[in-house]
Amino acid sequence: MKTGFGGYRSGRFFTQLLLTNFVLVGGFMALFCAGIFMYSRMFTADLQEEANRKVLEQVNYNIDHLNDFIKNLAVSTFNDRDIVSLMNTRDQDIFQLYNKLARLDSTLNSNLFLDSIVVYNAFNGCSYSTSPTAPVLCGDNKEPVLADVIRNPASYPKFTMVPADLDKPDQQRVFVYTMYAATGSYNGRESMLVLTVKPDWLFDNVKAINNHAGNTLGRIFLFSERGRIIDSIDMPQLDESTRSLIADELTDSPESGSFVIKGGEGKQMVTYLRSGVSNWRMVSIQPYEEVFASVNRIGLFSFLALFILTVMSFLVSLWLSIRLYRPMYNLVNKFRKRHGDAGRQDEKDEWLFISSAYDKLSRSMEKLRDSKQSGKQVMRQYLQRLWITDSAAITEQQFGEYLLQGQSAQSYLLGLFKLDRYADFRTLRDEAEQKLLRFAIVNIASDVMADMPGTQTTDMLGDEFAVLVPIEDAGQSAATSERLAERIRRIQNLLDGYYRLSLTAVISDTIAGYRQVSDHYARVKRLSLYRMSEGPMSLITPQFDENRSRLPEEGMLQAGVEAELAAALREGREERWGAALDGVFEQLGRLHCDSLDDALLHVLALIKQEMRASDPIRYQSCLVSVQTYTRRILEQETFLEARLLIGTMLAEFYEQRIQERPDRREYLVEAVKEMIENGYGDPNMCLQVIADELELSPRYLGRYFRARESGTVAEFLTDTRLKHALKYLEEGQLSVAEIMKSVGYTNESTFFQVFKKKIGMTPGEYRQLYQRTL
Numbered sequence: 001m002k003t004g005f006g007g008y009r010s011g012r013f014f015t016q017l018l019l020t021n022f023v024l025v026g027g028f029m030a031l032f033c034a035g036i037f038m039y040s041r042m043f044t045a046d047l048q049e050e051a052n053r054k055v056l057e058q059v060n061y062n063i064d065h066l067n068d069f070i071k072n073l074a075v076s077t078f079n080d081r082d083i084v085s086l087m088n089t090r091d092q093d094i095f096q097l098y099n100k101l102a103r104l105d106s107t108l109n110s111n112l113f114l115d116s117i118v119v120y121n122a123f124n125g126c127s128y129s130t131s132p133t134a135p136v137l138c139g140d141n142k143e144p145v146l147a148d149v150i151r152n153p154a155s156y157p158k159f160t161m162v163p164a165d166l167d168k169p170d171q172q173r174v175f176v177y178t179m180y181a182a183t184g185s186y187n188g189r190e191s192m193l194v195l196t197v198k199p200d201w202l203f204d205n206v207k208a209i210n211n212h213a214g215n216t217l218g219r220i221f222l223f224s225e226r227g228r229i230i231d232s233i234d235m236p237q238l239d240e241s242t243r244s245l246i247a248d249e250l251t252d253s254p255e256s257g258s259f260v261i262k263g264g265e266g267k268q269m270v271t272y273l274r275s276g277v278s279n280w281r282m283v284s285i286q287p288y289e290e291v292f293a294s295v296n297r298i299g300l301f302s303f304l305a306l307f308i309l310t311v312m313s314f315l316v317s318l319w320l321s322i323r324l325y326r327p328m329y330n331l332v333n334k335f336r337k338r339h340g341d342a343g344r345q346d347e348k349d350e351w352l353f354i355s356s357a358y359d360k361l362s363r364s365m366e367k368l369r370d371s372k373q374s375g376k377q378v379m380r381q382y383l384q385r386l387w388i389t390d391s392a393a394i395t396e397q398q399f400g401e402y403l404l405q406g407q408s409a410q411s412y413l414l415g416l417f418k419l420d421r422y423a424d425f426r427t428l429r430d431e432a433e434q435k436l437l438r439f440a441i442v443n444i445a446s447d448v449m450a451d452m453p454g455t456q457t458t459d460m461l462g463d464e465f466a467v468l469v470p471i472e473d474a475g476q477s478a479a480t481s482e483r484l485a486e487r488i489r490r491i492q493n494l495l496d497g498y499y500r501l502s503l504t505a506v507i508s509d510t511i512a513g514y515r516q517v518s519d520h521y522a523r524v525k526r527l528s529l530y531r532m533s534e535g536p537m538s539l540i541t542p543q544f545d546e547n548r549s550r551l552p553e554e555g556m557l558q559a560g561v562e563a564e565l566a567a568a569l570r571e572g573r574e575e576r577w578g579a580a581l582d583g584v585f586e587q588l589g590r591l592h593c594d595s596l597d598d599a600l601l602h603v604l605a606l607i608k609q610e611m612r613a614s615d616p617i618r619y620q621s622c623l624v625s626v627q628t629y630t631r632r633i634l635e636q637e638t639f640l641e642a643r644l645l646i647g648t649m650l651a652e653f654y655e656q657r658i659q660e661r662p663d664r665r666e667y668l669v670e671a672v673k674e675m676i677e678n679g680y681g682d683p684n685m686c687l688q689v690i691a692d693e694l695e696l697s698p699r700y701l702g703r704y705f706r707a708r709e710s711g712t713v714a715e716f717l718t719d720t721r722l723k724h725a726l727k728y729l730e731e732g733q734l735s736v737a738e739i740m741k742s743v744g745y746t747n748e749s750t751f752f753q754v755f756k757k758k759i760g761m762t763p764g765e766y767r768q769l770y771q772r773t774l
Contacts, residue, residue: 052271056282087191090123118194153186239264384458391518412511415467420502420536422463502536529593569610
């Protein structure tokens with residue numbers, strides 16, 4: 001950003017205004033400058049050096065004052081509770097993180113000399129900053145200044161302002177101020193606070209002195225300890241040869257002094273002073289001749305009047321030019337202050353400069369709007385969960401701003417999805433895959449529900465997802481409920497087909513008013529218990545409560561069913577107790593959801609009682625295994641899974657095969673898959689062959705495999721054969737007939753029919769499509 005007369009003269013429009021006046025007064029000014037050069041040199045040498053030193057002491061005082069101020073700010077920020085949490089907490093809470101980042105922004109906005117604040121958390125490798133575009137960066141992606149501090153810790157001592165470039169040609173240098181807990185250099189293994197300080201205040205002070213002093217004090221520069229010039233983009237530039245000569249002289253120099261050099265800019269008088277805090281050197285550089293010309297007395301009285309008239313003429317012309325140009329200058333200067341060197345290539349043409357700066361401002365506003373929209377989306381998701389779980393906590397303002405979404409509905413329907421086998425979902429899939437699948441569930445549900453305006457889909461975290469459907473017309477409640485049920489079925493089928501995800505869904509009664517949503521949420525959670533009797537991927541409605549018996553008012557089980565089970569267990573024959581168990585679970589499936597858990601506990605108690613009565617010694621010896629089975633049975637989500645485990649427990653008990661070892665059924669599904677993978681080319685491979693090999697009944701094996709895999713053995717065999725058929729087609733070495741026989745098909749028509757149904761095209765078409773994509 002250019003200030004003072006330099007800012008005016010850079011404009012083409014101002015140049016045109018001033019050109020005529022400059023030509024008129026230039027000759028007279030040249031004569032005046034020539035007279036100044038004749039002034040006595042020896043008289044002013046000592047006086048000039050002392051004046052320079054006083055100015056440099058003032059600059060040094062300003063630097064020390066700024067350093068102390070920044071130090072106090074860094075200490076208070078470093079010990080702030082929110083900043084301490086950002087630096088030392090490995091897993092940041094997303095909602096608290098928003099407030100902590102706002103805390104950083106507040107600190108930045110309240111200290112105008114700060115350029116940015118960066119907090120580095122060494123525990124999770126993330127940095128948190130006041131950047132408007134990327135406030136949180138993790139892994140190898142770091143803020144440029146932070147990355148340079150970590151790479152070169154010795155270059156950034158603690159409690160010291162260090163100049164650093166942002167590695168961008170259109171941005172000026174900043175000062176970096178670091179703070180961390182350890183003493184000495186930063187070791188790279190601890191968190192730290194990095195403040196970047198705008199150099200404007202310091203450089204403006206130096207530039208003000210330069211502009212005010214003119215030729216009297218020359219140009220003032222700041223040199224780092226390593227001889228680099230610390231400046232801003234629009235500071236006066238120094239010839240490289242001159243800079244190198246000065247840097248050599250300053251090496252091992254005393255605290256203050258002066259010397260004379262002769263470099264690319266001619267003979268120069270240099271006065272310097274060392275800063276005690278930052279170890280910088282303030283340097284005043286003056287052309288040797290001009291030092292003495294500045295105090296020269298006019299020798300010729302005859303030129304005095306002409307000089308005064310020339311000066312007055314020039315000043316008046318300059319004043320008029322500035323008054324005419326000032327509106328344009330103020331507009332351009334405002335853009336420069338806000339956008340730095342935006343439009344630098346066109347800055348001499350004011351109109352092109354303003355156009356370029358406006359374009360950049362428009363892009364920045366777009367980014368700001370996107371950032372605000374993202375924060376509003378996070379807030380909406382939080383309030384959606386709060387609305388469903390605790391409707392009374394939602395204020396009228398929050399409901400109108402974030403949840404109403406332009407709807408005028410007075411009643412709603414709530415659909416709740418619960419992930420089946422959620423424990424397997426958490427243990428068998430890594431965190432990244434879980435996040436992806438949760439996103440897929442919300443995305444698919446939103447797409448399917450898109451034709452029901454105002455529907456809000458929410459990830460409730462855990463194993464639950466919810467859709468809230470507004471009902472615009474109270475008379476359409478039944479029709480809306482039917483449409484919701486149809487779309488829920490579609491969502492369940494899509495997720496099962498694409499991702500093998502099984503979800504049980506529950507639909508609520510009509511909700512009269514948004515304050516009643518949490519009450520109905522509690523009811524649908526209770527209705528979801530019917531998954532025990534209905535199985536995975538079921539759709540449960542409030543009508544499930546009708547004609548369901550409760551316990552204990554009407555007894556645990558019908559007397560005949562309970563007596564038959566007890567008699568069958570005493571007899572110990574598998575055919576009889578298996579049929580009795582089927583009858584018991586058929587009756588359990590007709591119970592009210594509030595009684596399901598009690599009924600299952602009652603059945604388990606009855607079974608263990610009869611096992612103990614039939615063979616006390618054997619029961620006592622396998623008590624640990626029975627307790628393990630009991631715990632696993634109570635953990636099952638459906639009666640079918642519980643029935644299978646009870647059957648296995650009883651079979652092993654009566655066959656004296658219960659031992660303290662892992663249940664072999666845990667490996668049963670994998671054994672079936674391995675047999676299919678190894679024998680898919682056998683045309684005779686089927687459920688009966690696999691069951692005979694494993695010495696199990698086909699009916700039991702098929703039901704267990706379907707319960708665990710959400711698909712039949714035949715479907716898995718077909719998928720395996722087609723998987724290998726696709727591989728052979730892609731390799732291109734076998735004909736379609738040979739591939740058909742290799743994967744276990746003997747009938748070409750059957751093979752083509754199955755292939756097209758699953759893949760959507762014939763084998764030949766698939767091979768052609770694959771070859772075209774190579």
